[in-house]
Amino acid sequence: MxxxxxxxxxxxxxxxxxxxxxxxxxxxxxxxxxxxxxxxxxxxxxxxxxxxxxxxxxxxxxxxxxxxxxxxxxxxxxxxxxxxxxxxxxxxxxxxxxxxxxxxxxxxxxxxxxxxxxxxxxxxxxxxxxxxxxHFPTPWRAFAHFSGLSKIFSGSKIFDQYQMGYLSENTEHExxxxxxxxxxxxxxxxxxxxxxxxxxxxxxxxxxxxxxxxxxxxxxxxxxxxxxxxxxGAASGIKPPSAHLSKATIESKKRAVVESTRAMELFYQKHYTDKYPRLITWSVILSVKLLEKYRLFKISHSL
Missing domain, CATH: 3.90.550.10 (Spore Coat Polysaccharide Biosynthesis Protein SpsA; Chain A)
Known part of the structure; x- marks a missing residue:
């Protein structure tokens, strides 16, 4: 550059x-x-x-x-x-x-x-x-986010960490x-x-x-x-806010799901594997695989 x-x-x-x-x-x-x-x-x-x-x-x-x-x-x-x-x-x-x-x-x-x-x-x-x-998706933050706890306890410093929901949208912050x-x-x-x-x-x-x-x-x-x-969601077709605008094919949507969960696994393996016990790592990878199967199931049965 x-x-x-x-x-x-x-x-x-x-x-x-x-x-x-x-x-x-x-x-x-x-x-x-x-x-x-x-x-x-x-x-x-x-x-x-x-x-x-x-x-x-x-x-x-x-x-x-x-x-x-x-x-x-x-x-x-x-x-x-x-x-x-x-x-x-x-x-x-x-x-x-x-x-x-x-x-x-x-x-x-x-x-x-x-x-x-x-x-x-x-x-x-x-x-x-x-x-x-x-915030970066530590195992706890990711669990609270994907389990829905962050929505149930929206604004909580304990449960709503990943998307920083405990901070005002109207103030500058790191x-x-x-x-x-x-x-x-x-x-x-x-x-x-x-x-x-x-x-x-x-x-x-x-x-x-x-x-x-x-x-x-x-x-x-x-x-x-x-x-x-x-x-x-307009590009991938897998995000609710604008999925109705998407022209993505079913195969494209499935690929987006696979790539999104693969990215979760890759990020964890790259940055967290050496920071957590093997049991935590195994649980995270298993959860990601199950999430992928669930999302693919939803796409296949939305036809």
């Missing part, structure tokens, strides 16, 4: 043409007056995404992959080419406000100690996407991880931390990357100075 611009926006697309159109329109308004570049890395979409970009968005730096390389690898291709002082990793199923980019740049310029930040990420309903600010749908990052920090781990195909790469930032002592911060809309 050679820093020559203020901002590089990077979007990985895969069969999300209509959502990507809205996303790019919102970026065009938000980046006005700012020296920047916008990359779209397309993972071999079959919905005419490429034709749309070439016809309507000639200012986009388009990278066409010949196959679906996954989220991490596709992002890394653009990160290597990016020339911005800051990078914005953005999902195609998001919409920015007009002030989003300027406010995030101002925030980062005034806070040199921060390497990664995210704003308030909202679902179409107006409620916050709780994944936009997270977090362990933000969500890959919107990650605003200092390029100089990426040079030291490195790129996304390409072993993570579709999920978990954001958590893993943030883990590595934290290991080097960098701060990751949630700030409510601005917000975006996230049509969560």
């Amino acid at each position: 050679q820093v020559k611009l203020l901002l590089s926006v990077i979007i990985v697309s895969y069969n999300t043409k209509e959502l990507l159109k809205d996303c790019l329109d919102s970026i065009q308004l938000s980046i006005e007056g700012i020296e920047g570049e916008i990359f779209v890395v397309d993972n071999n979409s079959s919905d005419n995404t490429i034709s749309l970009i070439k016809a309507k968005y000639k200012w986009v730096k388009l990278i066409e992959n010949k196959s679906n390389l996954g989220f991490s690898k596709a992002n890394n291709i653009a990160i290597k080419k990016a020339k911005g002082k800051y990078l914005l990793i953005l999902n195609p199923d998001t919409k920015l406000r007009k002030d989003t980019i300027s406010k995030m740049i101002n925030f980062m310029q005034s806070r040199d100690e921060i390497a990664v930040t995210t704003c308030r990420v909202e679902l179409p309903s107006g409620s916050m996407d709780r994944d936009c600010r997270r 977090v362990d991880s933000c969500v890959g749908a919107f990650m605003f990052i200092r390029a100089s920090a990426i040079k030291k931390v490195g790129l996304f781990d390409e072993d993570f195909f579709f999920y978990g790469e954001d958590l893993d990357w943030c883990w590595r930032f934290k290991q080097l002592g960098y701060k990751i911060v949630y700030t409510p100075v601005t917000k975006i809309i996230h049509y969560k």
